[in-house]
Amino acid sequence: MSTPPITELTARARDIFRLVVEGYLTSGQPVGSKTLAGSGVNLSPASIRSVLHELEMLGLLAAPHTSAGRMPTDQGLRLFVDGMMQVAEPTPEERAAIESRLGQPGPIEAALTATSAILSELSAAAGVVMVPRREPRLQHLQLVPLAPGRALAVLVGADGGVENRVVELPLGLAPGALEQASNYISAHLSGRTLAEAARAMRAEIAAGQTALDAASRDLVERGLAVWSEDAAQRPVLIVRGQANLLDEGALTDIERVRQLLDDLENRQSVADLLDAAREAEATRIFIGAENRLFSLSGSSVIASPYRDRDGRVVGVVGVIGPTRLNYARLVPMVDFTAQSLGKLIR
Incomplete structure (x- = not known):
């Protein structure tokens, strides 16, 4: 099923869809009609349920259980990210933490390891860095x-x-x-x-x-x-923070997390996926089944290329985690980290 453009949704459908997605990304749980009614939506419970059903028929929302609320599908998250999301620039504290960690004296290899570690800490997901391919002369x-x-x-x-x-x-x-x-x-x-x-x-x-x-x-x-x-x-890939994936939400979906951890062990496949972001002009987002590697675990990847001082792409940085990542916060954070790392690459 193709994803409808955001302009084809009615105003009330857009409002309810946004509330469901934002609620799910915040809590990791399906959002029900009662929660929506308490969020200031000026509709009756019956009208809210009707809109939810409409969005479900469009493939944007899904109900994991018959009596549960709704959560966004991969297609729904893609529509939200591309058409509705308002990014939040990294805070001064986050910028300072990234620049301080990367600015520590030492070889570039240490900065690359620090990059994956700081991304993991700030995102509460797994941080990844694909190291520049070494081309000896x-x-x-x-x-x-x-x-x-x-x-x-x-x-x-x-x-x-x-x-x-x-x-x-x-x-x-x-x-x-x-x-x-x-x-x-x-x-x-x-x-x-x-x-x-x-x-x-x-x-x-x-x-x-x-x-x-x-x-x-x-x-x-x-x-x-x-x-x-x-x-x-032998791609050189640095992954830090896999333990962050074992959060409270993972206890109810342990099979998905186990699959994701298995996927992260396949360094060649992860490197191939990140390689797809090398030619991107900006940060790329891969959501759930959009990438074959993480389709079974239902995971997302936010990745950005980083360049040397001559503007040549030499590697990729990013985060990997569940589809309920805080995209609005993490997309600019990954982009800022890529720019900061690029300043160190000669």
């Missing part, structure tokens, strides 16, 4: 034979870092092939990132400008690819 790469069919690739980065990886080799390599490939990488691809080096090599091959034979080209590709594959398979 080549200075030197040496392929050292280990055994038939295997070699050790030793990469020296421009920053002085040294990393080792085992590379699988085709059998029957000619003597000197490893040395030739190593010399080519160091001489022609030095100063480039791994992705840039791979593109440069492919361009040289396409233009017929490389003196490498087929076997040596294969070795160069293997030597470069091993780092790219490794980085893609």
Whole structure:
């Protein structure tokens, strides 16, 4: 069922819908007609129930039990967030807490950990940070034979870092092939990132400008690819505050929380979801079943990209919690945190 635009609702339907959503986000409990009647709605109980039924038929509200009140569906929350929510900027105290925590002296890794921790504390949910993908620039790469069919690739980065990886080799390599490939990488691809080096090599091959034979080209590709594959398979994700998810409301819905905690253990899937926010111009909100990862646990994600001083997106920060998150408060808070963190990234 498609979500109707907010303009298609009558004024009284909008008012009651807003009260139900705000009441649910505050208490985590369904909102009944008696509560609405006591909220200053100038309608009879019968008229209120009629409007609630109308909103339920539109797919915006749902009744978890026959005699219970209503709560917003994922579609209803999306309509509220996009069309009715009025955001509240972080308070001076919240801004000071974020800036103070991120401003502590130390390496950037400490600031990233602090970011997830402060978001968790201020949101009472789980704070997450996807760390910038590390793209070392080549200075030197040496392929050292280990055994038939295997070699050790030793990469020296421009920053002085040294990393080792085992590379699988085709059998029957000619003597000197490893040395030739190593010399080519160091001489022609030095100063480039791994992705840039791979593109440069492919361009040289396409233009017929490389003196490498087929076997040596294969070795160069293997030597470069091993780092790219490794980085893609090991996203760096910092998650803090899972214990916040075990609040009083969780006691009545322990299966949902268990599912959410299981989802958070799947770091690759969480990183893939956050990656969808990398190209966003502003904070993105994923509600319940809108994202496959958290559809079973009925959870929401508020995520914002953060940029370095040149304006390039280098990572994502956010919070993960139940769909009854205080979106109006947390959306600008996550955005402010992303901007504060970006000021530290050189």
